[in-house]
Amino acid sequence: MTTNTCGAAALLIMFAIGTLAGEPPQTNAVRSPQLNSRIGPANPRKYTIVQPTDWQNPYLVIRPNGVEVVAKVLPTGRKIVSTDDLQQTLVKLPVRAWPYGRVVAVTDVGIISYPDDVEPIRRNQDAALATLKALRVTVVRWPSA
Numbered sequence: 001m002t003t004n005t006c007g008a009a010a011l012l013i014m015f016a017i018g019t020l021a022g023e024p025p026q027t028n029a030v031r032s033p034q035l036n037s038r039i040g041p042a043n044p045r046k047y048t049i050v051q052p053t054d055w056q057n058p059y060l061v062i063r064p065n066g067v068e069v070v071a072k073v074l075p076t077g078r079k080i081v082s083t084d085d086l087q088q089t090l091v092k093l094p095v096r097a098w099p100y101g102r103v104v105a106v107t108d109v110g111i112i113s114y115p116d117d118v119e120p121i122r123r124n125q126d127a128a129l130a131t132l133k134a135l136r137v138t139v140v141r142w143p144s145a
Helices: 003-020 083-092 115-134
Strands: 059-063 066-070 078-081 103-108 138-141
Touching: 059 115, 066 083, 066 115, 078 083, 083 115, 103 115
Parallel strands: 059 103, 103 138
Antiparallel strands: 059 066, 066 078
16 A cells, blocks of 8 residues: 555544544534524514614624624623624624514714725725625615714
8 A cells, every 4th residue: 555545544444433433524614603593584574664763683883993783782782893703793692682683784984084994994894794694694784874
């Protein structure tokens, strides 16, 4: 047997032993956290006629310094997080924070203090939308306030 054949055979044996022992095969893919499976799909019948002031699900305000998550279940009602922490923040929200299902409203911050803020807002918006897509969350766009 060649060295490559021996290595492949050893790997196959290790995989078989792990499988027989009831252990799942190892993969390089890391599963990202997901919303609770009890949160159903977005239900437009529950939210399409709702005014922004009456919105019950989380909503996001895209800022130059991160994403503001607004949800009644948060201790202060709102929390600014980095785009890297957005997924974990949404996943940690309880099921009761999602009465309309997997849907969030998204808006950009209404007042831009500096012209240099435009690019960070765009980057944060792109990252937030990618996170929402990964979580299979429907996005309702609101105009800036």
